[in-house]
Amino acid sequence: MHELAITQGILSVVLEAAEAARARRVLTIDLTVGALTGYAEDPIRFYFDLLSRGTPAEGAILRIRREPGQGHCQTCGATFPVEPPLSPACPFCGSVEIRIHGGTHCLVERIEVEDEDEHPGGEGHPSGQ
Amino acid sequence: MRTNIPVVKAILQANEAVASENRTAFDAAGLLAVNLMSSPGAGKTSLILATVERLPDTLKVGVIEGDIASTLDAERIAARNIPVVQINTGGACHLDAPMIRSALPHLPLTALDLLFIENVGNLVCPAEFDLGAHLNIVIASVPEGHDKPYKYPGMFQKADGVVLNKADLLEILDFDLEAFRHGLRILRPDAPLFILSCRTGDGLETWIDWLMGQYRLRRERHGR
Numbered sequence: 464m465h466e467l468a469i470t471q472g473i474l475s476v477v478l479e480a481a482e483a484a485r486a487r488r489v490l491t492i493d494l495t496v497g498a499l500t501g502y503a504e505d506p507i508r509f510y511f512d513l514l515s516r517g518t519p520a521e522g523a524i525l526r527i528r529r530e531p532g533q534g535h536c537q538t539c540g541a542t543f544p545v546e547p548p549l550s551p552a553c554p555f556c557g558s559v560e561i562r563i564h565g566g567t568h569c570l571v572e573r574i575e576v577e578d579e580d581e582h583p584g585g586e587g588h589p590s591g592q
Numbered sequence: 593m594r595t596n597i598p599v600v601k602a603i604l605q606a607n608e609a610v611a612s613e614n615r616t617a618f619d620a621a622g623l624l625a626v627n628l629m630s631s632p633g634a635g636k637t638s639l640i641l642a643t644v645e646r647l648p649d650t651l652k653v654g655v656i657e658g659d660i661a662s663t664l665d666a667e668r669i670a671a672r673n674i675p676v677v678q679i680n681t682g683g684a685c686h687l688d689a690p691m692i693r694s695a696l697p698h699l700p701l702t703a704l705d706l707l708f709i710e711n712v713g714n715l716v717c718p719a720e721f722d723l724g725a726h727l728n729i730v731i732a733s734v735p736e737g738h739d740k741p742y743k744y745p746g747m748f749q750k751a752d753g754v755v756l757n758k759a760d761l762l763e764i765l766d767f768d769l770e771a772f773r774h775g776l777r778i779l780r781p782d783a784p785l786f787i788l789s790c791r792t793g794d795g796l797e798t799w800i801d802w803l804m805g806q807y808r809l810r811r812e813r814h815g816r
Contacts, residue, residue, distance in 0.1 A: 465685060465716045472603040480599045490594065494603075500746040501716040532745065549742040551774055563778050567746050569603040569720065578593045 466502055469569060470510035476571045477520050486576030489520040493573045498546045499532045499566035523574075532566030607721055610689035614696070614724025621701040622814050623654075624807045625709065627725035629747065631740075632713030634733040635757040637665045638790035640708050644674060646800050647706075651807075654704040656695050658687040658712045665710060675699055686717035689724055706807060715744040727806060733758040738768045741775025748779045753786065755799060760789040 473494065481489050496502050504527050515521045531544035538558035545563055552559045602608060618625040628636045637657075644653050655676040657666040666678040677695040679687060692709065699707070709725055711718040730751040732740050735758060741748040748754065754776055762769065769787075776785060784802060788795030 465714070468684060468686065468688070468717060469603050469720065472606070475606065476599065476601050476603060480597055480601075484595065484597050486595070486597075497746070499749065500720055501744060502720075545745075547743055547745055548739065549745055549775070549778070551742070551771065551778070559774060561778050562781065563745060563749075567720075567749060571599045571601050571603060573596060573598045573600070575594055575596050578595055 464506070466506035467510050469502060470507050470514055472569075473507070473511065473571060474514050474518070474520060477523075477574055478518060480571070480574055481519050481576055484576055485579045486519060486574075487579040488577040489523040489574055490577055491524045491526060491575040492520070492571065494525060494527045495530050495568050495570045495572055496527055497530045497532075497565070497567040497569060499563075500569060501547065502569070504529070528572075530566055530568050533564045535562050535564070536560065537562065604720060604722075607689045610693055611722035611724040614689055614692050615726070616724075617693075617696060617701065618707065618724065618726065619814060621704065622811065623701065623704045623707050624727070624810045625707045625723075625725040626727045626729055626803070627709045627711060627718075627723050628729050628731060629711045629715070629718040629750075630713060630731035630733070631715055631736055634713070634731045634736065635755075635790050636710045636713070636731055637668055639731060639755060639757065640669065640710060641672065642790040642793065642796055643708075643800060643803070644672065646796060647804075651705045652703055653706045653708065654699045654701075656687075656692060656699070656707065656709045658691070658710055660685070660712055675704070681712055684717075685712055685714045686721050687711050687723060688721045692723045706803075715740065715747045719744075719747040719750045726810060727752045729753050729755060731755045731757055732772070734761040734765055734767045738772035738775070741772065741779055745779055748776060748783075751776075751780055751783045753784050753802065754780075756785060756787045757790055759787045759795060760792050 534543045534545045536553035537560040539556040541555040655669045657678045669676040677698045679691050728750050786799040
């Protein structure tokens with residue numbers, strides 16, 4: 464249930480970008496979702512299907528890149544990706560002197576759209592149809 | 593024709609813009625705004641009440657209460673004659689910055705020194721929705737277990753301070769305090785941990801001293 468609000472955010476960013484580009488339809492959406500936020504992929508897809516109905520983003524393919532957190536070991540210097548539940552120690556040397564950063568970005572990276580005007584130079588869209 | 597459009601925008605950018613307006617409003621009023629986040633039942637309302645009871649009388653406190661539906665918490669606060677605004681999120685599991693903005697006209701902001709914002713009980717979404725508060729405080733409680741920082745790292749990464757409530761249960765339950773401390777340390781080594789019990793009052797002084805220190809810092813920063 465946590466993903467409803469961020470999915471509304473995704474849709475509004477996407478629709479704004481699509482409108483600015485005078486796009487007719489959004490085909491794909493590339494997202495980054497931080498793994499440490501606790502947001503899961505499947506509910507985002509579920510809510511997106513519901514919320515995007517009747518909008519130019521309906522039917523768009525969501526490509527979600529999960530951004531892991533960054534672990535850093537202060538003993539052996541290793542860096543390693545982390546996902547919740549976090550492990551309390553370095554996976555390489557076992558030291559507990561580790562620090563965790565990042566993994567919290569939630570971004571719309573890019574969208575692929577179908578242009579509104581399929582025939583450049585064409586004028587006079589039929590109005591009121 | 594297919595076109596690729598780089599966007600690279602934060603999904604919650606609209607919320608962040610309003611959060612920064614809220615922060616400006618808090619700064620203009622010269623108050624310290626504190627966002628309290630926790631699981632349901634960890635003791636957010638109890639911490640507000642226990643804190644207000646022990647603050648100097650000269651300090652004026654206001655509260656914004658976030659709840660999915662009920663007004664029970666707001667009633668507990670109002671019973672102590674503390675100005676309180678209830679926000680019912682209508683099902684949403686967190687407060688967001690526009691909800692706070694709409695609550696502000698209902699509070700005597702310029703008369704307040706300290707504003708507590710009690711978020712909806714949830715360890716996921718509240719971490720992602722900046723409200724514009726100066727301090728984000730995470731309250732954990734002993735019965736929840738010591739694994740919370742490991743399971744909800746995003747929440748603890750946002751913590752400027754962590755309260756471990758219901759510490760009077762430490763001797764009864766199998767809560768591994770060192771494991772909890774370590775989980776916090778790997779995520780936010782700079783965030784202070786306050787181990788206390790709102791029920792017995794133990795440990796509250798250290799928390800209140802720190803909070804008052806934060807309040808004075810804010811006042812100095814704004815030349816008052």
